[in-house]
Amino acid sequence: MASKFQWIEIILYLAPVLTVYFTQKYFKHYLKYFKGWPLTLAIVLIPLWLVMIHSFGWLIFDYNLVPYILFLTAFMLGVQLYDYVRRVDEFWYKDYYQPASQLVFTSFTAFLVGLILLRFLTYFF
Numbered sequence: 001m002a003s004k005f006q007w008i009e010i011i012l013y014l015a016p017v018l019t020v021y022f023t024q025k026y027f028k029h030y031l032k033y034f035k036g037w038p039l040t041l042a043i044v045l046i047p048l049w050l051v052m053i054h055s056f057g058w059l060i061f062d063y064n065l066v067p068y069i070l071f072l073t074a075f076m077l078g079v080q081l082y083d084y085v086r087r088v089d090e091f092w093y094k095d096y097y098q099p100a101s102q103l104v105f106t107s108f109t110a111f112l113v114g115l116i117l118l119r120f121l122t123y124f125f
Helices: 009-026 041-061 066-087 093-124
Strands: none
Touching: 009 041, 041 066, 041 093, 066 093
């Protein structure tokens, strides 16, 4: 069963907002430091998403959900890579890492939003 509200959870809810704010305000120019390999805010948020998925997994289920989401995301990346390689004449990782990071970010975000909604439901029901 899910654990009761803990005050440390407030950090989990505020961390993404603060990370986006400080990255956009103070570190925006570092995202474009490498011209051939530009970073996006989504790439910067992926490690935070993993930490939050891990934390919410323990708070809700008393279980680590990170291996499951990594396996599911790796499977989706494999399918996307298969489709991408079929459409291009020559494969360059430099051209593929942006779509791959978007897929990883989308997958992690969907899973994290589901966990946050489930955590809110555990408060009220």
